[in-house]
Structure formats: structure tokens, C-alpha cells
Amino acid sequence: MIRLDNISKSYVTNRSSIDALKGVTLEVKKGEIFGVIGYSGAGKSTLIRCVNLLEKPSKGKVFVDGLELTSLSSKKLLASRRKIGMIFQGFNLLKTATVYDNIAIPLRLTGVSKSEIGARVDKYLEIVGLSDKKDAYPSQLSGGQKQRVAIARALSNEPSVLLSDEATSALDPDTTEAILELLLKINDELGITILLITHEMHVIQKVCDRVAVMENGEVVEQGLTKDVFTSPSHPTTKKFVNSIFNHQLTNELLENLGDNGEIVSLKFLGHSSKDPALAVVSKKFDVYPNILSGNITQLKEHPFGSLLVHIKGEESEVQRAIQYLKEQNIQVEGAGHHVKNNKRIS
Structure with a gap:
């Protein structure tokens, strides 16, 4: 046209x-x-x-x-x-x-x-x-x-x-x-x-x-x-x-998380937002997901969400959990950074 x-x-x-x-x-x-x-x-x-x-x-x-x-x-x-x-x-x-x-x-x-x-x-x-x-x-x-x-x-x-x-x-x-x-x-x-x-x-x-x-x-x-x-x-x-998802973490919160695990940003579209992926992760792997911040918005007909999550656990289990989340069509960003190095992830 x-x-x-x-x-x-x-x-x-x-x-x-x-x-x-x-x-x-x-x-x-x-x-x-x-x-x-x-x-x-x-x-x-x-x-x-x-x-x-x-x-x-x-x-x-x-x-x-x-x-x-x-x-x-x-x-x-x-x-x-x-x-x-x-x-x-x-x-x-x-x-x-x-x-x-x-x-x-x-x-x-x-x-x-x-x-x-x-x-x-x-x-x-x-x-x-x-x-x-x-x-x-x-x-x-x-x-x-x-x-x-x-x-x-x-x-x-x-x-x-x-x-x-x-x-x-x-x-x-x-x-x-x-x-x-x-x-x-x-x-x-x-x-x-x-x-x-x-x-x-x-x-x-x-x-x-x-x-x-x-x-x-x-x-x-x-x-x-x-x-x-x-x-x-x-x-x-x-x-x-x-600008839609502005996840801000304070130093105090980061200190309370301890040294174990990683902070990752999870983004999902459409049907992925309905799947209890984090609940599955906590049962399937020896990790403890803790949601620090989150929001769901709408892209016309599709729900679009973002979560900032601390995945607590040993490095090998954390990486297995992250790989599983990726296989569920969830975008994972921030992997590979220790919790103490994450002050802001958007």
C-alpha cells in the first residue's frame, strides 16, 4: 500500500x-x-x-x-x-x-x-x-x-x-x-x-x-x-x-541475596507467560528462584512480560535451570554474572 x-x-x-x-x-x-x-x-x-x-x-x-x-x-x-x-x-x-x-x-x-x-x-x-x-x-x-x-x-x-x-x-x-x-x-x-x-x-x-x-x-x-x-x-x-521494564536493584537488596546464584532477566511472549516455568525449575533442579521485580504489558494482541529473578543454587544447577528456561522459549539475559555484579538489569 x-x-x-x-x-x-x-x-x-x-x-x-x-x-x-x-x-x-x-x-x-x-x-x-x-x-x-x-x-x-x-x-x-x-x-x-x-x-x-x-x-x-x-x-x-x-x-x-x-x-x-x-x-x-x-x-x-x-x-x-x-x-x-x-x-x-x-x-x-x-x-x-x-x-x-x-x-x-x-x-x-x-x-x-x-x-x-x-x-x-x-x-x-x-x-x-x-x-x-x-x-x-x-x-x-x-x-x-x-x-x-x-x-x-x-x-x-x-x-x-x-x-x-x-x-x-x-x-x-x-x-x-x-x-x-x-x-x-x-x-x-x-x-x-x-x-x-x-x-x-x-x-x-x-x-x-x-x-x-x-x-x-x-x-x-x-x-x-x-x-x-x-x-x-x-x-x-x-x-x-x-523503558517498559526498568528493573532497579538497591545495594541493600543485593547484599541480602548473598553470594550464591545469579540474577537473570526473563522475557516471555504470549503463551509462555501462562506456563509455570519457574515453579517447574524449582522442582526439576536444585535451585531456588526468587522474583525480584516483574511486569507484564501488551503488544497489541500478545502479552509481553519481563521478570528479574535471582536463581539461587550451585553454578552447575543454575546453568542447567537457565538452559531449561531457554528451551521453553523464554529469553534469558544476564546469565554468567554473579549476583554482586548485578545492580541493574532492564
């Missing part, structure tokens, strides 16, 4: 050139929710604006629904953009227009008939849950309601692709959750492909089927969300994953 082929974008100033994107290649499949995550300055916003050519790439090609946008004339590009909806962090609503007119005005400008405009406004306000706010003004709405109006406006052109540029970063946690549920609903019921950028792990966890991680204008890792975040390879990806 969306394909970026070796996209680069440079901004030239009087004294220097800034490379915002460096040879980015990725593909978003039809009907999926694809997330791009990265820290500030990674190039996320430039990337998403290159998809509908609000920013024209310096090099590379952009394809949307089989059409190469980078080869189109201005007139044809304008027509193609109507099938690419976009929502922003700042809502971009007209303050002096009602909710109805905020959705209707762009449709009028593209020549949609009055009766069709009315039907579309009603349809998409109902989808976003704001049918009763048709005559309200933006100043009378909460932040979440404003974003819902912006989403209805983006949907009113009945696009095949929806771009989300940090659409939840200005919202409180509860409102963010509601907007993410709405995006899931839109994707499921309307079949619209969604490409979103964010710096928030929760957004990726909640809605994304696949994810790309960006740093310094490059995609450093990409794939299925559950694969990328359960087996991260790049330091930036690991940093994002570690």
Missing part, C-alpha cells in the same frame, strides 16, 4: 546541509497499522510528510496504492493526496467554524455535492462518537474531542491511507487510550491502512502490527512489533524496550 524506496531528504542552509533522511526503505502493507518510533530529531516527521509529498524527497521514490507519487504532475498529485488522510498533533481546526463546517469546508473545496457532504459529515461524526457536537465550536471541545473532529475530517475524503503525525502526544493518558481504540476501530471496520509516527512506546504496543525504529534519519530496525520488541538488536530499540 505504501512503499518508500531509498528515500533521502536534505535541507540546505547558507552554510551547511542537514540530512534529515538517509536512504530509508520500508513498506506498509494494505490494511495494517505500521508504526515508526524514534526520539526527537530521528527524522520521523520528515518521513511521514514525504509519504504525501508535503515534503518532497531529495532522492528516492514514493509509492502509494501502486502509484508513484514522486513522478506525478502537481495536478495529479493534488488528486492523489485526497486518498491520503492525515491527522496532526495540533488538530488544525478552524476556530471560527463549527464542527460540521470544519469537516464540510474541505469537501466543498473539492467539489463534493451538498447532499453528499451532509451524508459524509454525519457518517464520520458517528464513527468518532461526536454526532451530538455537530454545531459546537472548537473552543467548546476537549482536546480529545478536537482530535476526533480532526480524524472525522481526515476520513471524510474516504482515503485508503491514514497518516498520523504524533496525533496523541498532546493528550492525557486516558484520552490517548480512547484515540488509540478509535484508530483500531477505523482500521478494523473501514479497512484503512494506517501509518503513524510516535516517540511513545505505549502507542506502538497498543495498535501496531509492525514497527520501524529510526535514529539519525535512518531506519535501524524494523519488523513485526512482537519480534522487534521481544528480540531487539539495535541499542536504540533496546533502549525503548528497557
